Amino acid sequence: MTTRIDARFAELKKQGRSAFITFLMGGDPDPKTSLEIIKALPKAGADIIEIGMPFTDPMADGPAIQAAGLRALKAGMTLKKTLAMVREFRKADDTTPLVLMGYYNPIYIHGVDKFLADAKSAGIDGLIIVDLPPEEDSELCLPAMKAGLNFIRLATPTTDDKRLPAVLANTSGFVYYVSITGITGSASADSAAVGQAVARIKRHTKLPVCVGFGIRTPLAARAIAQNADGTVVGTALVDALRASLDGEGNATAGTVEAVAGVVSSLAQGVRGASQAAE
Amino acid sequence: MNSALPNSFRSGPDERGHFGIFGGRFVAETLMPLILDLEKAYAEAKADPAFQAEMDGYLKHYVGRPSPLYFAERLTEHLGGAKIYFKREELNHTGSHKVNNVLGQIVVARRMGKKRIIAETGAGQHGVATATLCARFGLECLVYMGAVDVERQQANVIRMEMLGAKVIPVQSGSRTLKDAMNEALRDWVTNVHNTFYCIGTVAGPHPYPMMVRDFQSVIGLETRAQMHELEGRLPDSLIACIGGGSNAMGLFHPFLDDPGVEIFGVEAAGHGLTQLHAASIAGGRPGVLHGNRTYLLMDDDGQIQDAHSISAGLDYPGIGPEHSWLHETGRVTYLSATDDEALAAFQLLSRLEGIIPALEPAHAIAKVMELAPKRPRDHLMVVNLSGRGDKDIPQVADILRGRKQ
Secondary structure, three states, X not given: OOOHHHHHHHHHXXXXXXXXXXXXXXXXXXXXXXXXXXXXXXXXXXXXEEEEOOOXXXXXXXXXXXXXXXXXXXXXXXXXXXXXXXXXXXXXXXXXXXXXXXXXXXXXXXXXXXXXXXXXXXXXXXEEEOOOOHHHOOOOHHHHHHOOOEEOOEEOOOOOOOOHHHHHHOOOOOEEEEOOOOOOXXXXXOHHHHHHHHHHHHOOOOOOEXXXXXXXXXXXXXXXXXXXXXXXXXXXXXXXXXXXXXXXXXXXXXXXXXXHHHHHHHHHHHHOOOOOOO | OXXXXXXXXXXXXXXXXXXXXXXXXXXXHHHHHHHHHHHHHHHHHHOOXXXXXXXXXXXXXXXXXXOOEEEOHXXXXXXXXXXXXXXXXXXXXXOEOHXXXXXXXXXXXXXXXXXXXXXXXXXXXXXXXXXXXXXXXXXXEEEEEEHHHHHHOHHHHHHHHHOOOEEEEEOOOOOOHHHHHHHHHHHHHHOOOOEEEOOOOOOOOOOHHHHHHHHHOHHHHHHHHHHHHHHOOOOOEEEEEOOOOHHHHHHHHHHOOOOOOEEEEEEEEEOOOOOOOEOHHHHOEEEEEOEXXXXXXXXXXXXXXXXXXXXXXXXXXXXXXXXXXXXXXOOOEEEEEEHHHHHHHHHHHHHHHOOOEOHHHHHXXXXXXXXXXXXXXXXXXXXXXXXXXXHHHHHHHHHHHHHHO
């Protein structure tokens, strides 16, 4: 089965460039503005879009993304509304891959089978669920594969060669390499170490390997993109969004533009990278 | 609900850390290799007689075990029913049952070569126990504590700092125990190479619920032997308060396969079960948080709700996964006590027995006040007096003073 994610990586490979993947919290700062932002992302240069599902207790996220989730929840965002937003987006864009990223509990409460059916029909292509390691594959990963959704796994600096095969076994779409041991938006990724790690993972899989956590600037994005099939930026976009809000945390006329502008410059950075020969 | 009862209630968890559908290992990949290492290190320690000998030595000479099983004569007379015994965990060094578990984890951490210890704390009792053992073994200690709890448990904050620990007030979320645990997990993900996370209750990813239970089981094992000595038989009922549920699990576990022993856990009903409370079993449903599946307080979207209890140690929207399983199998009966009931019990026990209990076990005492009068005089009831009330005196004094005005 080919998903929009597989198709997008095949296309980028032909173009000889690395993917630029954006992360923003669904419903941040409010559901309506969030939809406008997401609609603007492909034109600004996003090749793949990750949409965060807000959760009260995001244990792998730093303060910026925690706050984004709380803004979204305060504005009334729910899992159902996130899926409704995806359906709206799909009316005008049937090719940009969409990945939902978040934590398991809202999905578990929605009901796994119902969630997979709803996500698939809304136009979701893949899932990244932070608190579901391979040890818990029977919960969501295996049913998601059966439902035709990619289950994108996180590999980290602590995932050694012995453990990698277990992590990669049921991964599809791409592998998300977490470039630091830490939470989102904390330390900066070291591009040399990341290059080695990506090469190590590539010895175990034919899947594209994308890198995220700790990448904030066009220059950093470019350095990472030299050696990776994709570069994920989240906190820097969330920070740009937050900086555009008014004193009460509400969207302003400049919010969509502010995010799109940062996406554009980061996308330029990624596109400027010369891909290492495979 | 009870159609497929297990042969034993004491054989869990399975090799994947499950108690029925509860438990598991719902953590970020970064932590998984370390959690597998810990599982292995703990299994090795458990099989090593030198580990148990080391533990026994510290439990006796440093913690002061065994803790007494004390006949609460005046409370028994006052209530006019069951014969009530207190398992005096409040007499342990550091003032609560928490030290039993911390000692075990610190000895395991030392075996693993970890030099930096982090912990979360609610009331501060786990934080104090962790700070104490880190001082004893010369380890770096960081304690995450919700900013609200830092405010209401000042005495324990000062105590931890005197012991050389760094207390980090957590400002995120509801700024209580749940958020302290989030922040500790974030620290652990960041410093996984040199850090050991000393979890304070029977929750978190496998193997923590099992390991903490094993370390706390000394409470129930001693109770069995002491009751045998005092009364020549098993007790008829056990009662303990439950936040995450480690003092309860420690008392209950050695008795789970004795069908004649009635077992009661007492959750914190806060302002009442229809208002703000911390009773996950009475008012929650199964979900996934902090590494395990268990009963949680949440809304229809799966967002975790803030708990409320007068007692910082019970102010958590979840419960250990083994308790969820014991609830579903019907082996343990889960009750709840409100803030007001706990306060009344706190005062009664202080006046009748000369023991100022912590607000946490005051919840268990509140249910003893309800259950004991309905039991015959030869009924032996054991309540776990899991901590002493020194830390709560300023808070309770404020509340009582406010009521008089």
